[in-house]
Structure formats: C-alpha cells, structure tokens
Amino acid sequence: MGWGKNTNIVPKGARLFYLPVETRVPLKFGPETLTCVTCARVCLDVEGANRRAASGWGETPLSVQWVWPSALSYEERHETLKRFCEWLAEAWSRFDYSGHPIEIGHAFQERVLGKLLEEFNRGRAGSEPMPWLAALVCCSPFDLALHDAYGMLHKRPVYETYTRKFMNEDLAAYLEPADDARISFKNKYPADYLVTPRPDTLPAWHLVGGKDPLDVSECDGTEPDDGYPVLLGDWIDRDGLKCLKVKLRGNDLEWDYARLATVGQIAIEYNADWLSTDFNCTVTDPSYVNTILDRLLVEYPRIYGMILYVEQPFPYNLETNRIDVHSVSARKPLFMDESAHDWRLIRLGRQLGWTGVALKTCKTQTGALLSLCWAKAHGMTLMVQDLTNPMLAQIPHVLLAAYAGTIMGVETNAMQFYPEASLPEAEVHPGIYRRRHGHVDLSTLQGPGFGYGLDRIGRSI
Numbered sequence: 318m319g320w321g322k323n324t325n326i327v328p329k330g331a332r333l334f335y336l337p338v339e340t341r342v343p344l345k346f347g348p349e350t351l352t353c354v355t356c357a358r359v360c361l362d363v364e365g366a367n368r369r370a371a372s373g374w375g376e377t378p379l380s381v382q383w384v385w386p387s388a389l390s391y392e393e394r395h396e397t398l399k400r401f402c403e404w405l406a407e408a409w410s411r412f413d414y415s416g417h418p419i420e421i422g423h424a425f426q427e428r429v430l431g432k433l434l435e436e437f438n439r440g441r442a443g444s445e446p447m448p449w450l451a452a453l454v455c456c457s458p459f460d461l462a463l464h465d466a467y468g469m470l471h472k473r474p475v476y477e478t479y480t481r482k483f484m485n486e487d488l489a490a491y492l493e494p495a496d497d498a499r500i501s502f503k504n505k506y507p508a509d510y511l512v513t514p515r516p517d518t519l520p521a522w523h524l525v526g527g528k529d530p531l532d533v534s535e536c537d538g539t540e541p542d543d544g545y546p547v548l549l550g551d552w553i554d555r556d557g558l559k560c561l562k563v564k565l566r567g568n569d570l571e572w573d574y575a576r577l578a579t580v581g582q583i584a585i586e587y588n589a590d591w592l593s594t595d596f597n598c599t600v601t602d603p604s605y606v607n608t609i610l611d612r613l614l615v616e617y618p619r620i621y622g623m624i625l626y627v628e629q630p631f632p633y634n635l636e637t638n639r640i641d642v643h644s645v646s647a648r649k650p651l652f653m654d655e656s657a658h659d660w661r662l663i664r665l666g667r668q669l670g671w672t673g674v675a676l677k678t679c680k681t682q683t684g685a686l687l688s689l690c691w692a693k694a695h696g697m698t699l700m701v702q703d704l705t706n707p708m709l710a711q712i713p714h715v716l717l718a719a720y721a722g723t724i725m726g727v728e729t730n731a732m733q734f735y736p737e738a739s740l741p742e743a744e745v746h747p748g749i750y751r752r753r754h755g756h757v758d759l760s761t762l763q764g765p766g767f768g769y770g771l772d773r774i775g776r777s778i
Contacts, residue, residue, distance in 0.1 A: 321485045323366040325416050326467055330362040331409040331459060333402055334778045338707060340734045341541045345527035345564060346597055349382040357402050361462035365470050373466025373766055375458035376709040377679045384451040397447055401437055402455045408433055409459045417484045418464040422683030423491055430456055453680045460681040461713055468766035475766055476720055479507035492691050495664055500694050507686050510693045515719040517760040520726030521752040522560040523552055525580050545736060553587040556752040560591040562728055567599025574609050581620030591725060592623045598655050600630035603645050610648045625725055628675060629654035635662050643670035652700055659684055660691035673698035678713045689721055703728040707738040713767050715749050715759055729757055741776040
C-alpha cells in the first residue's frame with residue numbers, strides 16, 4: 318500500500334522487555350496451575366507523514382498454560398514463547414507497510430505471522446509445534462503498541478480513530494457476512510459498532526479459581542497473610558462484588574456440579590447477582606454441560622437463573638472439533654473464547670450453535686475489533702475476558718470492554734492473583750486496579766493512545 322492518507326503510519330522499530338510476576342495464590346487453568354507469569358512489554362516506534370515520529374506501548378502476559386495446554390514442561394513452553402516474541406520484534410521492525418493500525422495489524426497477521434510461525438516450528442523439528450493461539454498472544458503486545466503509537470502520533474485517543482476519517486478501507490475489505498445474513502460491511506467502520514461515549518464504570522467479574530478456598534474448612538495453612546482476602550465471601554464483602562466467574566474441571570461432573578452449587582449458595586448469601594461458568598476447553602460432549610445445567614434447574618433453580626452465560630466448554634480447535642452445541646445454547650448463552658481467534662472461526666462457531674463471543678486483547682487489538690464488528694453485525698452477544706492482566710495490560714483490556722458494549726461489564730482478576738505487581742500503575746489509575754462497589758472505574762484513562770499516562774507512572778524497565 319502506498320502512503321494513501323496523510324494520517325497513515327509505518328512501523329520503524331520494536332523493543333521488547335520481559336517483566337516477571339509471581340502469583341500470591343495459584344490459579345488453575347483446566348489441568349494445569351499458574352504460579353508465575355512473564356509479561357511481554359513492547360515499545361513500537363512508528364513514522365507518519367512528513368517524517369513525524371511517535372512511540373507506543375503494549376503489554377500481554379505470556380500465559381503459557383492458557384495458550385499452550387500440553388504435557389511439555391512449563392519451562393520449555395515458556396522459553397519457546399519468549400523466543401518467538403524475539404522473532405516478532407525483528408519481523409515488526411522490518412514490516413514496511415503503511416496504513417492505519419487495523420490495516421497494518423491485519424496485513425501482518427495475514428501475510429507474516431502464519432509464515433513466521435511455520436518457519437519457527439520447522440526450526441524446532443521433533444518438538445511439539447507451538448500453536449496459533451500462542452503466536453497470537455506473542456504478537457498482541459506489538460499490535461497493541463501499534464495502536465497506541467497511532468493515537469500518540471495524532472494526539473488523540475486511539476478509539477477516536479476507528480473511523481472513515483482515518484482508515485483507508487471500510488470493513489468490507491476484511492470481513493464477509495454469513496451466507497444467511499442480509500448485511501453488508503460496505504461503508505461500515507469499527508466506530509459504527511462501538512459504544513460512544515464509553516461508560517467510565519463497568520461491573521467487575523471476580524474469578525473463582527479451581528484451587529480457591531471457599532470457606533475456612535478448605536484452608537490448609539499455606540494461604541498468604543498479606544492483607545488481601547483469601548475466602549470468596551471476604552472478596553465479595555471487600556469489593557462489593559456482584560459477578561462471579563467459576564472455573565470448572567470439565568472432566569469431573571460431580572465435582573463441577575458441587576462446585577457450582579456451592580459458589581452459587583455463597584453468592585446468594587453475600588448478595589452477588591450473577592454467575593458464569595468456564596470449563597477451559599476440557600469438555601467433549603454437550604451432554605456433560607447440559608446435565609449440570611438441567612440438574613441445577615431442578616435442584617437449585619435460583620442458582621440456575623443466576624448463570625448469565627457459559628464460556629468455552631469445548632476444545633478450542635473448532636475446525637477439528639466441529640461439535641454441534643445448539644443444545645447448550647438453547648439453555649444458556651454460549652460464548653466462544655479460546656476458539657474465537659478471528660471472525661472466520663466466529664462465523665463457523667455461529668453455524669455450530671455458539672451465541673456469544675468473549676473478546677480478549679491478548680489475541681491482538683486488531684483481531685478483537687474485527688471480531689467485535691462481525692459478531693455485533695450478526696446479533697451475537699459480547700463479553701471481554703481477562704488473561705489476568707496486570708500493569709499496562711489492564712488498560713487496553715478494560716477500554717475494549719467499555720467500548721464493546723458487553724453482556725455485563727468486564728472480567729478483571731489481576732488484583733486477586735498479583736495485586737502488588739500493578740502498584741505503580743495504580744497510583745495513576747486507582748479505579749482499574751481495585752474493584753469498588755462491584756465496579757472498576759476508567760475515568761482516569763484520558764489522553765492520546767490508550768491513555769496510559771506513562772509520564773506519570775513511576776516504573777523503570
């Protein structure tokens with residue numbers, strides 16, 4: 318693409334940093350448990366018309382257990398993700414492509430990322446290939462930094478730039494409607510599907526991990542004594558929580574049912590209103606989920622009514638695992654998460670019976686926005702889910718939820734698992750690193766790019 322509009326930018330260089338974080342309590346992901354994470358932080362330099370230059374920042378936790386469930390050791394997968402991030406830093410520095418961030422980000426994913434992953438995996442011959450989801454997560458801090466840099470260059474919030482004025486092409490250049498949908502993306506832009514003005518407060522979802530003690534009888538003496546709550550009831554009391562997301566196993570029906578019923582009873586006791594369930598891709602038969610829901614409806618109808626949606630019970634490789642899920646979505650809204658890599662897979666999911674999409678900035682800002690537009694145009698419901706985002710990663714995450722118009726607020730749980738990691742950022746943006754009255758407050762996120770306010774955050778890299 319030529320220079321086109323004088324608002325276009327070109328990537329010019331990328332710097333990569335690693336920020337290690339340890340959890341205060343373990344977080345269970347399906348069959349694995351997270352006790353530490355490395356956040357990849359990126360500074361991306363861009364150049365605009367008349368040689369104007371700017372830099373932007375992006376950050377994503379390299380959540381090994383989520384992006385790459387495997388029997389391989391954590392350390393092998395962790396080091397592999399870091400090496401791929403280093404490959405990406407070189408690739409982004411060489412990507413001589415002019416346009417709006419959505420155009421550049423889309424072109425990078427379509428033209429570079431897949432080939433780079435294939436080459437990277439060939440170089441690891443004999444080892445288990447790194448999956449596409451992991452590649453997207455490694456790419457996301459670069460893509461986020463690209464969007465931030467664009468806003469910094471034009472001195473305005475980046476969400477104000479997802480319009481005809483700034484973009485060279487409409488959404489028809491990227492998206493195709495479903496065959497049964499009488500819609501068109503011609504002359505449509507992301508701004509047409511965003512909530513404006515954005516709300517400054519959002520209901521906050523609390524994660525009830527598979528290893529979280531629910532009452533004193535489940536404590537074993539290893540719980541941290543650091544001033545933060547441990548028991549679910551104490552969290553609800555302290556933060557005024559109304560929304561609880563329950564991690565389940567997906568391969569132990571009795572445990573899952575008992576866990577959901579117990580959390581529901583605690584929610585009722587402490588005046589929380591909503592539940593969601595997350596099986597983390599471990600279920601292979603819809604009857605597993607249906608049995609739990611149907612039993613709840615009979616034995617605990619109030620708890621059944623509190624379940625707002627069901628999240629990704631089934632394997633995330635949707636093309637390989639084409640499970641008809643209409644029977645589940647007939648009972649409760651059913652949201653794609655790990656499966657929703659892009660709008661094409663969302664289109665397939667809709668055919669199979671999925672009714673909602675859980676967006677994540679860790680699969681790139683560009684991809685999240687295009688998925689948002691496709692899903693909204695087809696009447697699908699949205700949620701924005703957390704990757705336990707600390708520090709800078711929390712800011713684009715909550716902004717996406719505010720502009721998306723979700724079914725109910727945003728999941729945000731870094732304050733549960735590593736609250737101390739974000740203390741410098743919390744000095745500037747206290748409302749998004751501490752939940753109050755069941756909400757997060759985004760009102761301090763102002764100014765260009767994502768509104769980080771880096772000049773006021775006392776963190777050195």
